[in-house]
Amino acid sequence: MSNNQSEPVDLKKVKLEYRVILDLIPKGSSVLDLGCGDGKLLNLLVKTKNVRGSGIEIDEQAVRKCASLGISVSQQDIEGGLSDYGDKSFDFVILNQSLQQVVKLEYVLKETLRVGSKVIIGFPNFVYYKSRLQMVFDGRTPVTPSLPNMWYDTPNLHFLSISDFLAYCRARNLTIEKAIYLDGNRPVKIFPNFFAQTGIFLIKNRN
Amino acid sequence: MAKIIERTAKDIGLVETQYFAFGNHPGELALESGEKLGPVTLAYETYGTLNKDKSNAILILHALTGNAHVAGFHPDEKDPGWWDNMIGHGKAFDIDKYFVICSNIIGGCQGSTGPSSINPKTGKPYGLDFPLITIKDMVNAQAHLVRSLGIKKLLCAAGGSMGGMQVLQWAVSFPEMVATAIPIATSARHSPQQIAFNEVGRQAIMADPDWQDGHYYGKSAPARGLAVARMIGHITYMSDVSMAEKFGRRVKEEHADRKFSPDFEVEGYLQYRGDNFVKRFDANSYLYITKAIDRFDLTNGSPLEKIFKAAASVKFLVIAFKSDWLYPAYQSKEIVKACKQAQIDVSYCELNSTYGHDAFLVEVAEQEHFIRNFLRRISDE
Numbered sequence: 001m002s003n004n005q006s007e008p009v010d011l012k013k014v015k016l017e018y019r020v021i022l023d024l025i026p027k028g029s030s031v032l033d034l035g036c037g038d039g040k041l042l043n044l045l046v047k048t049k050n051v052r053g054s055g056i057e058i059d060e061q062a063v064r065k066c067a068s069l070g071i072s073v074s075q076q077d078i079e080g081g082l083s084d085y086g087d088k089s090f091d092f093v094i095l096n097q098s099l100q101q102v103v104k105l106e107y108v109l110k111e112t113l114r115v116g117s118k119v120i121i122g123f124p125n126f127v128y129y130k131s132r133l134q135m136v137f138d139g140r141t142p143v144t145p146s147l148p149n150m151w152y153d154t155p156n157l158h159f160l161s162i163s164d165f166l167a168y169c170r171a172r173n174l175t176i177e178k179a180i181y182l183d184g185n186r187p188v189k190i191f192p193n194f195f196a197q198t199g200i201f202l203i204k205n206r207n
Numbered sequence: 208m209a210k211i212i213e214r215t216a217k218d219i220g221l222v223e224t225q226y227f228a229f230g231n232h233p234g235e236l237a238l239e240s241g242e243k244l245g246p247v248t249l250a251y252e253t254y255g256t257l258n259k260d261k262s263n264a265i266l267i268l269h270a271l272t273g274n275a276h277v278a279g280f281h282p283d284e285k286d287p288g289w290w291d292n293m294i295g296h297g298k299a300f301d302i303d304k305y306f307v308i309c310s311n312i313i314g315g316c317q318g319s320t321g322p323s324s325i326n327p328k329t330g331k332p333y334g335l336d337f338p339l340i341t342i343k344d345m346v347n348a349q350a351h352l353v354r355s356l357g358i359k360k361l362l363c364a365a366g367g368s369m370g371g372m373q374v375l376q377w378a379v380s381f382p383e384m385v386a387t388a389i390p391i392a393t394s395a396r397h398s399p400q401q402i403a404f405n406e407v408g409r410q411a412i413m414a415d416p417d418w419q420d421g422h423y424y425g426k427s428a429p430a431r432g433l434a435v436a437r438m439i440g441h442i443t444y445m446s447d448v449s450m451a452e453k454f455g456r457r458v459k460e461e462h463a464d465r466k467f468s469p470d471f472e473v474e475g476y477l478q479y480r481g482d483n484f485v486k487r488f489d490a491n492s493y494l495y496i497t498k499a500i501d502r503f504d505l506t507n508g509s510p511l512e513k514i515f516k517a518a519a520s521v522k523f524l525v526i527a528f529k530s531d532w533l534y535p536a537y538q539s540k541e542i543v544k545a546c547k548q549a550q551i552d553v554s555y556c557e558l559n560s561t562y563g564h565d566a567f568l569v570e571v572a573e574q575e576h577f578i579r580n581f582l583r584r585i586s587d588e
Binding site for chain 2: 060067080084
């Protein structure tokens with residue numbers, strides 16, 4: 001068995017999406033990763049930022065991989081798992097590429113803001129320009145690198161755009177401390193709702 | 208130390224049970240009931256080598272009818288210890304790295320002081336004069352054993368079912384003595400359903416005319432009652448699916464010509480298990496231990512997370528099995544939740560298995576993955 005736990009990290013090989021999130025989190029923070037998957041992001045955070053990290057993940061195979069990396073992880077669904085934590089238990093709660101898959105989205109968002117001082121949210125932008133082209137010209141539900149599944153086997157329940165999320169934060173009185181937009185491995189500076197495949201936001205409750 | 212006489216690639220070979228005696232007057236073991244027990248003998252086995260700074264010791268705790276013989280072979284035995292698939296060279300609890308101790312419990316009948324032991328005051332077996340014991344009493348006795356081995360802090364306490372209860376009690380009672388805890392298929396307190404099954408077992412024993420209010424030693428033991436108790440136990444350890452897979456509705460090949468003799472394989476299996484059990488287990492011990500399990504309530508009336516604050520320094524790996532209906536996963540999740548609220552480092556996995564409660568004894572590969580990696584993380588830190 002390979003000793004995954006002690007392998008050093010080469011940040012150059014890390015995808016931009018993860019590097020952006022790493023940059024948002026100061027050294028020594030406490031971090032909860034909701035839907036942490038195979039634990040790669042948490043492992044990076046533990047190795048490079050010395051965070052006190054834990055994750056929640058429902059998939060047994062993914063949880064196995066987290067264990068190989070030496071990550072503390074609970075095999076639970078996000079909705080059930082969040083209520084286990086007290087208020088402000090973590091400096092950061094990460095909800096990366098899992099927001100669009102939770103059933104009770106509003107409840108989960110409220111809970112993350114209760115459990116964490118700050119929340120990092122990353123999601124695929126449904127109105128990325130190539131998606132728009134597929135819808136308008138092909139008349140098909142879009143399939144893109146950030147939304148790779150066909151309509152019949154997608155785990156996604158909510159399809160939202162960057163503009164949708166910005167409007168939501170305004171309506172719910174949430175402060176956006178930082179917003180980063182990506183098109184794959186490239187940052188997007190202009191018209192993010194058109195050119196970005198992914199939006200990553202650092203948010204907190206106002207006041 | 209257990210003498211390792213012979214060893215194959217992964218197996219431990221021959222091992223011996225050791226006996227630790229303590230609690231001579233006036234240093235008797237003070238029990239939760241206020242009574243005192245002494246002298247006390249605890250049976251235990253050890254495997255592997257204790258390192259120089261005595262920091263690699265792992266304590267394994269057993270379930271209701273288990274014993275100290277967790278791995279390796281005793282002379283003339285064809286089956287190894289009860290968790291041999293998990294403990295050995297390169298196994299989940301790797302004895303090339305760790306010094307593994309398995310301790311029996313007080314109240315038992317497999318080498319440790321229990322109701323079938325001789326009461327020094329009367330020179331006869333205790334019977335029902337044996338004091339009521341609790342999970343906490345069992346753990347207090349084990350702490351004497353661990354200290355006697357010169358170990359200040361265990362790297363880990365691990366066990367399933369009642370063994371898991373002892374693990375939880377260890378973490379709460381002696382947090383300075385345990386770095387990590389692995390409670391498996393267990394609960395922080397027994398539920399009414401769990402108590403109910405145990406009560407039926409106890410009633411079966413006490414309804415056996417041979418039970419004689421517990422004073423049957425030297426006469427015929429309440430074998431029928433104890434066998435029925437064991438049969439009920441076995442039903443609760445399996446699952447609907449595992450029973451269907453193991454027996455189906457298959458009919459026994461040979462069966463007696465009486466009206467209600469067993470027809471189905473499942474009936475024969477239960478009878479066989481029951482009859483075998485009475486050869487190795489004492490009915491009074493079954494009463495005392497099941498009562499200790501039923502009375503187990505780590506919360507003591509407070510919220511569990513408050514109790515767990517005492518164990519804030521202990522790291523937890525909690526394991527449950529999806530088909531375990533005797534110790535359902537929600538009970539493990541309660542432990543996980545309390546850990547989280549007490550800011551304890553906790554990992555939780557809910558493993559797929561069709562074996563029901565027995566899964567903790569047979570689902571080796573999955574448990575090994577999680578336990579090996581957890582212990583490696585802890586050892587690296």
